[in-house]
Amino acid sequence: MISRENILMNLGVPSDQAEPYLIGLIDELTARSLSVCSPMATCSVFFSPTIDPVAGVMAINEKTFGLNRMVAKAMHKSTSIALFIGTCGPDVEALSKSFMKKGEGLEGFIVDIIGSEIAEGVADFIHKRMEKLLAKENLKVTNRYSPGYCKWPVNDQQVLFELMGPHNCGITLTPSSLMIPVKSVSGIIGVGTDVVNAGYACAICDAEYCLYRDKKRQL
């Protein structure tokens, strides 16, 4: 699940120029992080969403998401919507901080990256799992999108968390709508017979001016 390649990319090291020492350190810290992490995720499926791709909004159980046009368009043909919350848990973050405190910046940096990879891996796991299970019923899934992506305001995390109720993996939101523990991801996945998983998001996003467009990679 955790790829050395990704970690090197996030460290800014071209994979053909990674020193054996660094590779060894990454492997060791990956094993250590995996032994302390507590990955967890929840997912709830809501039927019959109302989606207006022109206005860029979606309503579920009378709660409205300001998805923005691009995300709304991607969700448009969904007959149901899965909301998910996933986390790597607090302990990898704590491990990273403890390295930083000891002045071991490189170790702290690598563990932080691994924590992000685990959080993203949890979201990926849910996405793939859903895709596989639903395929048996001839249903397909869309890309996954998170509040904060592609012009979808991050404060819609509040709506998402309201709808998920107690199924929040113990994650809390700050007033600025960020999740604690930090290494967490939330989002939506559309489900239907006539939807597509278009893969890489920048390719289909119309936010031409986006500062993150094609920068490094999209999560």
Added chain:
Amino acid sequence: MNNDELLLKLLECVEYGKVNKDAPYPPQMKGQDGADELTRQALAQGIKPADILDNALIKAMEKVGQKYAEKKIFVPQMLVAAKAMNTAMEHLKPYFSSGEVRKKGKFIIGTVSGDLHDIGKNLVAMIVEGAGWEVIDLGVDVGSQKFIQSIANHNGAVVGLSALLTTTMVNMKSIVMDIKAKYPGTRLIIGGAPVNESFSAEIGADGYASDPQGAVSYLNSLVA
């Protein structure tokens, strides 16, 4: 080793990130004395702390910065070099408090209110510290008051603001305004993936850098 040889060896240890004798990195220096032992030896041998700082440590970090700019080394090697530098600095601490040697200046850094992303900020803090600055890291979710308080405690410090979200980069503007209103002479540099040079100018900050080395160059230009 005579004084010059010793300083040269120390420079090499910092440049290549040899922290101490036990450190396994870099493999080609295995078993040799590192920045820790050599700094102690240099002081014992009577080399002036200012000479150690200027002729070995700072020079080494300049070489590191140069190699990074030329893409000969990458962030991990910079971080190991910064660690070797900081290990050596520990031995010079008493001379800093006595005023015999000085750091280049003070740098206050924090991730702005509402934002929790700190890895970029941490990297900048570590590398600026490694370049010979005293760094005061205020952490994440830092508002105007906390910055202002810290400036009050650290006269003349340069301030760095970090933000990773388009929703929190706007908070930079009010923080810059509040700081400039209270301490007009304070120099401010901003960074983080969503911000850029023109945003920096727009909100009245004094500088922008896209990476830690850029932050070091900006800071050094202020004391040059």
